Amino acid sequence: MDLGCFSLSLAVADINASRAFYETLGFKVIDGAEEQRFMVMKNGDSKIGLFQGMFTDNMMTFNPPNVRQVQSALKGAGYSIEKEAKDGVGAAHVAVKDPDGNLILLDQFED
Numbered sequence: 001m002d003l004g005c006f007s008l009s010l011a012v013a014d015i016n017a018s019r020a021f022y023e024t025l026g027f028k029v030i031d032g033a034e035e036q037r038f039m040v041m042k043n044g045d046s047k048i049g050l051f052q053g054m055f056t057d058n059m060m061t062f063n064p065p066n067v068r069q070v071q072s073a074l075k076g077a078g079y080s081i082e083k084e085a086k087d088g089v090g091a092a093h094v095a096v097k098d099p100d101g102n103l104i105l106l107d108q109f110e111d
Contacts (some may be wrong), residue, residue, distance in 0.1 A: 001069070005062070005063045006047075007047035008040065009049040010050055011051055011052075012051065015052040016034060022048060030047075035095070043088070057103055059100065060104045061107055062107070063106075064109055067093060070106050071085055074096055079096060
C-alpha cells in the first residue's frame with residue numbers, strides 16, 4: 001500500500017518562534033504563512049508542518065494517492081477510524097490512532 005510522502009505535523013504555541021528554530025536547522029518554508037497559522041517546511045527529503053491553534057497533539061501525516069483505499073484496509077482489519085473520508089473521489093483525509101494512541105493523518109490533497 002502506497003502511503004506517499006511522510007511528514008511530522010507539530011502543534012506549536014508560537015509559529016514564528018518554531019519557524020525560526022527549524023530554519024536554523026536548514027528547513028525552508030514551502031507552503032503556508034503566519035496569517036494562515038500553518039507552515040510546511042522542508043529540508044532535503046524531510047518535511048514538517050507547523051500548526052498554531054489548529055490541533056492539540058502532534059501527529060504523523062502521510063499523503064497517499066488513494067486515502068479511501070487505505071481507509072478501507074484499516075476498517076477491513078477492524079481498526080476504528082477517528083475521522084472518515086466521505087465516499088467519492090478527490091481530496092479527503094482520514095484520521096486514525098495507532099494501538100498506542102498516536103494520531104495519524106492520512107491526507108489526500110490531489111485527485
